Amino acid sequence: MKSAQVKLPEMRAEGISALRALSDPDYQQRVWIDRIYPKPNFYDDFTLNVNTLYDDTTVLADPEAALGYTLASEAEVRAMRMLADALDSALESVGRAASDAEFMASGSWPGVVASARDALATLTEWSEFARSARHAQAVRAAFPGSCRRRLLRASPV
Template sequence: MVQYPEMRAQILETLRALADPEHQRQVWVEHRPPRPGYYDDLDLNISVLFDDTIIAEDPCAHIGKTLHNENEAQAVQALVDVLDPFIESLPRGTDDATAISMPAWRDVVEAARRAVTVLERTSG
């Protein structure tokens, strides 16, 4: 059990968005949300990890709060390890279509997929 299950759900939703190129294309690029009032883009997902939940700063510090164990923390850290330099490499004002078409984005998607798998396995 974690202390902040709603925050965990938000983190997991973010990881799923980062792990799903089809979602990224439809929602971030083509602006076709799955339901009215839904909004999602790359900036929002970065904000969840780095600003709103600050899990990207130190995933291990979130064990018991939003993460169940060290395996989850390591999976999130592996994502941060590729996402952070990717973000830093983007020229200012890069749109989502350009960002997700960059070769390095594939590493972000793969790390996010692994993190989703680990967190979903623990969540049951």
């Protein structure tokens, strides 16, 4: 799928941000539990990221419906389905009213982190491809024939 076919790239970026948070236990401890925020007027927690992925972007509520809007491939749909399964399992085993610390201490949390890492890798792989494709398109537009071919071969694409 081409980058132009993802209709909601800003919403996709929000989803990727939530995946970064869910895939990083050090960040979770520092920000969600210890409340050491990276800048003033910043807030983040488990619930905010879950709401972003289920409600705001709907990539976990219905990954198939997000294809073409915020997800770019069937591989991304599968990765988000796996994360949804892991999160649903954690929410059921720990309880939806549990604290962030209780979720992180649960036996199901490593599965959530692993699934979020896999999903993040899948989505950012596409994002890297889209950036490299945009780079190649910009080089083609800016430079003539033989010069362009040399630039594209030298590019880390």
